Amino acid sequence: MTDKIALVTGAAQGIGYACAEVLAEDGFRVVLSDINAEGVKAAAEKLDGDHIAIPCDMGDMDQINAMFDKIEAEVGPVHALVNNAGVALPGNFLDYSLEHFQKVMDVNVTGVFVASQRAAKTMLVKGIEGSIVNMSSINAVVAIPAIPAYCASKGGVMQLTKAMSLALAPHNIRVNAVGPGSIDTEMMAGVNANPEAMKMAMSRTPLQRMGSAREIGNAVAFLASERASYITGETIYVDGGRLGLNYVC
Template identity: 75%
Template sequence: MGKRIALVTGAAQGIGFACAEALVADGFRVVLSDVNAEGLAEATAKIGGDAVSMVCDMSDVAAIGALFDRIEAEIGPVGALVNNAGIGLPGSFLEYPLEDFQKVLDVNVTGVFAATQRAAQTMVEKAIKGAIVNMSSINAVVAIPAIPAYCASKGAVMQLTKASSLALAEHGIRVNAVGPGSIDTEMMAAVNSNPAAMQKALSRTPLGRMGEAKEIADAVAFLISDKASYITGETIYVDGGRLGQNYPV
């Protein structure tokens, strides 16, 4: 029996890359996918071993279907899926372009649904008791006015996680989500380079530091593993205590 196959989207950097590393370490053959072809090639080479790369735009439903077709034809059926790809596109609420709002939803919600559905179809057909982990955010619960589309999309991911977990439970397929807080990744570069912004972010974080991408990846790897065999439909928030604090102390 060969290794289980995992697909991680948005894997060229940051949390997605850390998830791919964690799953390779756990014995999976991992397909890294991203729209950034150059970054994806570098990330895959860095991991080496059982990591392979396939470029895909997660806003393109047809491309998502083609990605799964290719994985199944060249490697085998996906038994673990990490829907990590996501975009933010910040802007002023009163002037926020509808096109930007739609772009965010295309990647963060429609792409997640399409990948989950396609992965689950093969899991059911092949009787694979698979695991799917979606990347949500604390912004599924708390909002930031400058990223309205992102907040809306992550709330949708939380509910999509619940709905799909109920639909797929009878097939032994588990669906969960991880909701990061302030994590030291490329998306937080603007905060990292601004001491005032960093202090503001840390004032909302009881543990008093930024999280690391590996800490998100560890939660993802746990939810995919058999150690989480009785967990489905949940969102685990890895946020340094952020959601438990209603004001800076």
């Protein structure tokens, strides 16, 4: 698949970088994007092969379109889009600012919509039967009161995934999502450092461990590949069994 291009947003570290790494191993030429310009450049340089980095704020619609202009002009059309970039911005619901709520929605939902629409339009023009994989969360289904905007946004991603999959199915463009549970990334560093917090996290995780970013990357790469050629409109939850649990372990 050396002639196929994959774009991964939020790819400077953690889950995004793991997605880029597995896709590169699967033969894609990967474009890594992130708001952290230096971090994403370093991430691209770590990968074996001819991969590139493009800084982009996924909350800025003009930057998203400029990124696609650059990719299409200098690299080629995107065959696989991974909408991984996201923000949480925790806060108390009663004091939560509209500014923070809108910022989360801009990046986590509107950015996904704009990037997906742009990628899909080019796929249609080029006759590409491509794949879009969105990063949802178990918080699309179960809520945490301290992250109201994040929960709302991931529910939106889940439904947007379904709507896009139906719209693009006649063109053989598949759209799916991955919903991580407790994953050992920088966002979970505070839990790792707190035995009580870790105990609570594991009490709701039947496999009794955190997942790895690589395990999320594997699921994303599967959905982006021909191995998932008859799967569209689905969210695969990679959560150690959490959503199936109706009591603590």
